[in-house]
Amino acid sequence: MTQFAAACGVVLDDWQAYVIDGLFAVDDDGHWAATEFGLLVSRQNGKGEILVAYDLAHLFMFPRPDNRRKTILHTAHEMKTAIDGFQRLKGVIEGQPELMRRVHQIYTANGQEGILLKPRKRQALGDRVKFIARSKSSGRGFSGDVLVQDEAQEEDQEAHNALTYTQSAVPNRQELFAGTVPQEGVNASEVFEGVRDRGRSGTSRRTGWMEWTPEGSEDPTGAESIDRADPAVWASSNPSAPHRIGWDVIGEQHDRDTTPGKEAFGRERLSIWPNRPEEAVTSNSDLDMDRWFEHEVSTWLSRRVALAVSIGRGGGYSSICGAQRLDDGKILVQHLATNAGTLWLPEKVKELRRELSARLIVLDEKNAATIISDMTRAGVRYMAMNMSEVAAAFDMTIEYVNADMVLHPAQPELDDALEAAVPRVMNKGQNLKTWDQGDPMVPSSAVQAMSLAIWGLKKSEARGATSSTAEPAVLSSGESAATGDDVLTMRF
Template sequence: MTLDEWQRYVVSALVEVDDEGRWASSEFGLLVARQNGKGEILLAYDLLHLFMFPRADKKRKTILHSAHEVKTAVDAFERLAGVVESVPQLMSRVDNIYTANGKEGIVLKRREGQRNGDRLRFIARTKKSGRGFTADIRIDDEAQEESLQANNALAYTQSQITNPQALFTGTVPEDGVNDSEVWEALRDRGRKGIGARTGWMEWSPEGSDDPDIADAIEPGDLDALVESNPSLGWRMPIETVIDQLERANTDPDGYLRERFSVWPNRRPVEAQALSELDLDRWRDSEEPDASLGDVSVIAIAAARNAAYCSVSAASRFDDDTIFVEHVRTDRGTMWVAEFVKSLKADLGDALVVLDSKNAAMILVDLERAGVKFLSMDMNEVAAAHAMFVEGANLGLIVHRGQEELTQSLSSATTRKIGQAGMTWDASDPKVPVSHAQSVTWAAWGLRKQEARPKREPAPPPPKPAVLTRDSVARDETNLNHVRF
């Protein structure tokens, strides 16, 4: 395979790693107009993960490649099988190539120490597809056709993976036709830079994300055509594109969508308050240079389905003000115990607080790691929420202006918990509420820790003394009965 320069650029970004050796992007979206060679990128990506990046722990690696239709998934499989079968070095590592309808895939021979060989499966997305699998790598082609239900069936295949990656590729959806909530949410996270491990690339005309500018883009704009089609003049003949342009007068919006990838952001609507938190006051309380102090508290919050967890911390900013910081949010739960153990040590044996019902799936891991924690009851969760909202609205809680934290608080609504009061709840399943929960509980934990009475150190024991029989008088201690 010989990739074009722009294709190599995409693939190189996909395999970037961070300082901990994890994929720099746990989710990645690629938006590019049709027939530019997106399929070659997917083929290269499949080959890389199947043959070049095995799991270090010798466990089976599973790559799950899905498309919205059976024929699209089968086409991707046949292209991959054709490459593998044509290269003897690759075929020497293959145990079996499955071609039966609905079971298309490649299984490699077992590596030393493996029970089962690494595998790549191709499936069509449905509400139930992917259930029963654990996928290290997930590829969702034609993501503009991916519903929330289909995404949910696949998302939880990566719950127990410590270093997952999900690649979404697609084109611009058509309003009212495509079921594209998942694809649009990823686009918004990528364009806004929400999420430290979200990657996004798109080839589209400059300014096409702005609804006002996008309306002014014309189908005959040659600069926009070049910006939107990285394979123009190489894989894509210019004459063909000109023919498409001449016929575009019947559907200019379709041409802008399919050939230019014009996909403006939705126009902002008047924000509705989802909670009593004053978001303007929250933004005014930004302290970019603030940092955690010597006495800090760590809080853990998990999503209801344990798909991800958040860790935050709080400390004193001054005598009246609390500083809160979102530290990390990531998929699954298996990373939490060791991460919190390390963070706790870095912060001087900081107190750890959590809601044991919310974090039930993490408790055993914390105990095994030797991390002691303070569990909040229902009344304390409600009190933490009330305290945080009141403190933030009075400007008594400050932060560094982390966009993902503000987004979580902006999206969070509230729900009643028995007779105790209120707590945070998600209004949008695509925006984690655990950021808001964890900083709220961290601030409460700091107040709780400060309210605890300080224990006076126990007096030192008396110095040992030696008693002899000669030193004891008749009315003094009898050495036969003295207790030591």
């Protein structure tokens, strides 16, 4: 691949060639060894050349063996970045007559950027590469064999789902995530972080991960001690220095950084991105696990409950939990379901709503954005919670558990999830926190759903105390499904 790229005028550094070799490694069956591959490297080191070489190879060297059209979707957070990638590839192809002879058309209209090849022998439609900006609807209608996710540090779950499900029926698919370290509380980075965690931990044999970072930068307890003024640290994080980016430039960036502990320099130039702490939540938050275990009861949810939905990192699983006020004033919580994916959620919520006479259904409007339309079609009314409300649910759960106000039946899956979950800061300025997955093998969605259910129960009680005539927050079993904006914007 590096020889082909060089013949096309794209000469790669050794480290760039190493990345390309990893991307195009195959298994014993001749399939891509990595169905998802993450690349973390700081800015101005030449990531763009890797993406050009990658697009070139997939477009011209690796047709589908079934002779069907191959589609490469090259995406970025911002359209200007996607267009830059398009112009780079277009320039290389137009400079090579041999490549241009295989091109049917180059589309340059705004929003239509892409390159279409002439059909190969016995091929009805030519292979193509399209350049798009990510959104909740981008990529729909296309079946992507290859997905390029530039600016991967800025990709939320909703935008990712719109793309990744285009590969559902594609054999030998591959996704490339290329990005820099996200800023906590600013970038929607859960997708890229999930790839990082799977890649670093080695828990997924189909995940490839490469990063250029200082030694120890993944350690959540030791990363802050990395000497940001050490030229050896600069070199470990900038594989293209000094010929692409000079040491003097890096030195100036270091000296001009006024953030505490040179945090911005460490993130942007050194790619310091620690893992989330793996300790149990007892050492990472104020929740007392001993009190949690002391309040195990034989009671189960019965009626007038609040239901909550949460989707796990990467959308690979999702959970439903409920909360109910007991006669003694305490709150009973119960894990109701955790399954792979999200397609099962709306009908299951609808079933539980009727079975348990749910008084309110709540969800995090950002976390559950991918199922909102499905919930609407299923006729399920819900209340969408914002970031501040999700953080309030986190704080409320800790307070109520520690005050002996939360009871729960024996459910090892919920116990394990709570022990493994860790806090995640959503907004540093306001210190807003929520639950996150501390152990890559233990889903945290059940813990998040439990917290949201407790908050939902309190919210429904407050609403009931102030208004007896307002529209109910959920449909009863005999009501027809509502449609329109009232389903999407239930706020009290």
